[in-house]
Amino acid sequence: MSKPSLDEMLGQLLVVGFPGKRVPEEMEAFMKEHKIGNIILFARNMGTPEEVQKLTSSLQRIAKKSGQELPLLISVDQENGVVRRLGQGTTLLPGAMALAATNDPENAYHMHQLSGRELVALGINWNLAPVLDVNNNPENPVIGVRSFGEDPHKVALYGKQAMAGLQKAGMVTTLKHFPGHGDTNVDSHLGLPRIDHSLERLKEVELYPFQACIDAGADTIMSAHIYFPALEEKEGVPATLSKKILTDLLRNDMGFEGVVTTDCMEMDAITKTIGTEKGCVEAIKAGVDLVMVSHSIVKQKGALEQLKRAVEDGEIPITRIEEAYRRVLAVKQKYLLNVKEYASVPASVGGQVHQDEAMAVYEKSVTIEQGANLIPLSAKGKRILVIEPPEAIMTRAEDKHYAHAALGLAVQSIVPHSDVKQMPLFTEQLSALSHQYDTIVIGLLSASQQKEQQELLHQLVRFNFDVHVVAMRSPYDYNILPDGVGIYINTYEFSYPALEVAAKALFGKHPLTGTSPVTLIKSERNIK
The missing domain is CATH 3.20.20.300 (Glycoside hydrolase, family 3, N-terminal domain)
Structure with a gap:
């Protein structure tokens, strides 16, 4: 040169x-x-x-x-x-x-x-x-x-x-x-x-x-x-x-x-x-x-x-x-000297083989921290509501293009008659919902750092809902769980395959074998 x-x-x-x-x-x-x-x-x-x-x-x-x-x-x-x-x-x-x-x-x-x-x-x-x-x-x-x-x-x-x-x-x-x-x-x-x-x-x-x-x-x-x-x-x-x-x-x-x-x-x-x-x-x-x-x-x-x-x-x-x-x-x-130049995109990119390989790993990653004895949830004759957080990025390292956490869609793929609502939900709405649903599955998105999500979770417990949690990002959401929550699952991310695994697990379609890579200790039971 x-x-x-x-x-x-x-x-x-x-x-x-x-x-x-x-x-x-x-x-x-x-x-x-x-x-x-x-x-x-x-x-x-x-x-x-x-x-x-x-x-x-x-x-x-x-x-x-x-x-x-x-x-x-x-x-x-x-x-x-x-x-x-x-x-x-x-x-x-x-x-x-x-x-x-x-x-x-x-x-x-x-x-x-x-x-x-x-x-x-x-x-x-x-x-x-x-x-x-x-x-x-x-x-x-x-x-x-x-x-x-x-x-x-x-x-x-x-x-x-x-x-x-x-x-x-x-x-x-x-x-x-x-x-x-x-x-x-x-x-x-x-x-x-x-x-x-x-x-x-x-x-x-x-x-x-x-x-x-x-x-x-x-x-x-x-x-x-x-x-x-x-x-x-x-x-x-x-x-x-x-x-x-x-x-x-x-x-x-x-x-x-x-x-x-x-x-x-x-x-x-x-x-x-x-x-x-x-x-x-x-x-x-x-x-x-x-x-x-x-x-x-x-x-x-x-x-x-x-x-x-x-x-x-x-x-x-x-x-x-x-x-x-x-x-x-x-x-x-x-x-970079011997990089192959592709004339077109190989079929393997996003292909079924890659998707299957990824799903096999997702199935081993999702973790249950509480309520294993409550699985499977009953869907027959039950009125089920999924509550999702609004679309949001938590840091500037993330892209808003990929901020949708589709827990509701994942649950509906297992239980088609379930309903989905998005946060925020207010006290008067919860009062009405208490007469409409038997089971609540709530998706949390770093609730340990989001007071609004924490307060909603505590309100659901106070209204005596049968409440189960899927933490879709931070495993530390476990630390703020109130008494009264049934099942708690960590997916570590809101990628749809992970949420699909969690939904299958809730209703007894897939066993969970993941183990948490971080220490989880409930540190706060109640919000006054």
């Missing part, structure tokens, strides 16, 4: 996103002028598999026309479960905590290999997964079921299997969110979290899965926008901007030689402190190789301009840029 210019190297250090299913003209011009080497896609970019494949092909053609000698890294957050980007025509696959609930690490390998195959077939070559955060804080608003659980050894085991499955399919993988986002009650999309643990504790818990996966051949690691005082004494400096964390700890102490990428530099933890553009400069100085600016082309252009100015002014040594550039090219050379 010819010796690159500064502009060409900087173009390879930026990851950009854009709206729509086609590349906007302004983005195409930006990519060509600066030889932008890396893309991130969201649900906003997804259509049918054919549309996704057409988009990724057009992106690669633009890169080739701009004179890039290697293909683009095209990334998505396809964690599966509650955080996914692919939609119609692809296979719904269980997320991390559902996989851990099967108590079989092979399921993590198999499901991630299947996920990788579908991504590769659509022209996506870089998955921003697996999540290695140890979710040991029930109040964590952004990780939760995206984690394999609360045990660092189990997270490491399942994380290694997930990483290996994706790599087997030909995917570049990403361990996130370093050095650990599990023990915080602040969402870094909305603010700057702080974790005060000592280095010794971090090594035993948060860092343990990362070290295990680094030793197993990690490709890229994503930094967290979180402040760790034990690792960085300068007040308020998140890991993304900390040389002590990304160079001294990750590179020198833990021996990571791959690519370091940031989480999105347009998250509030960055934009409301140092700012996106200046933050990109500080991230590169700290040891980052790829800065991710996912949304605004104005900020993407500004970041590139400030990076160039920082090099020309001597703030960033040219050797730091060359080092990052070499790492990005190395991962491209490892994964």
Whole structure:
């Protein structure tokens, strides 16, 4: 390869996103002028598999026309479960905590290999997964079921299997969110979290899965926008901007030689402190190789301009840029040189074989925590009502496109005469319903963090309904159950196959064998 210019190297250090299913003209011009080497896609970019494949092909053609000698890294957050980007025509696959609930690490390998195959077939070559955060804080608003659980050894085991499955399919993988986002009650999309643990504790818990996966051949690691005082004494400096964390700890102490990428530099933890553009400069100085600016082309252009100015002014040594550039090219050379180009979407994408394989794992993941002796519920001659939460995303990591939790539809597939109502329901409505229904199945969506859902659940018990719960996201909803609830089931996500398994279980059509990857203790019995 010819010796690159500064502009060409900087173009390879930026990851950009854009709206729509086609590349906007302004983005195409930006990519060509600066030889932008890396893309991130969201649900906003997804259509049918054919549309996704057409988009990724057009992106690669633009890169080739701009004179890039290697293909683009095209990334998505396809964690599966509650955080996914692919939609119609692809296979719904269980997320991390559902996989851990099967108590079989092979399921993590198999499901991630299947996920990788579908991504590769659509022209996506870089998955921003697996999540290695140890979710040991029930109040964590952004990780939760995206984690394999609360045990660092189990997270490491399942994380290694997930990483290996994706790599087997030909995917570049990403361990996130370093050095650990599990023990915080602040969402870094909305603010700057702080974790005060000592280095010794971090090594035993948060860092343990990362070290295990680094030793197993990690490709890229994503930094967290979180402040760790034990690792960085300068007040308020998140890991993304900390040389002590990304160079001294990750590179020198833990021996990571791959690519370091940031989480999105347009998250509030960055934009409301140092700012996106200046933050990109500080991230590169700290040891980052790829800065991710996912949304605004104005900020993407500004970041590139400030990076160039920082090099020309001597703030960033040219050797730091060359080092990052070499790492990005190395991962491209490892994964992208022999990628098969599909003339059309393979029938396996979203096909029956993949769906059956996924369902077999979903059937092993759903967990019953209470009321096993009450199964099966009787449907004959019973008036059954399903109450669902409104469609909603719980974090900015999720896409509103996939926010519908169809518990009612799942129950109706087993008991066609059941009715469905959506929250909110008020006291006077409940009074009327008490004369119409014998059995209530209520779907909760992170009720442990939603007072309205908690209050509704307590009201249903006070009205002496026969109440049974399907927790469709957070297993910690068990902690707020009032006395009087019968069956309690965790599905760990509101993917329809998981809800279908729960519905079958309630009415005795399928036995449940899942085991909770987190500790559940009822901590609150009554709301006054």
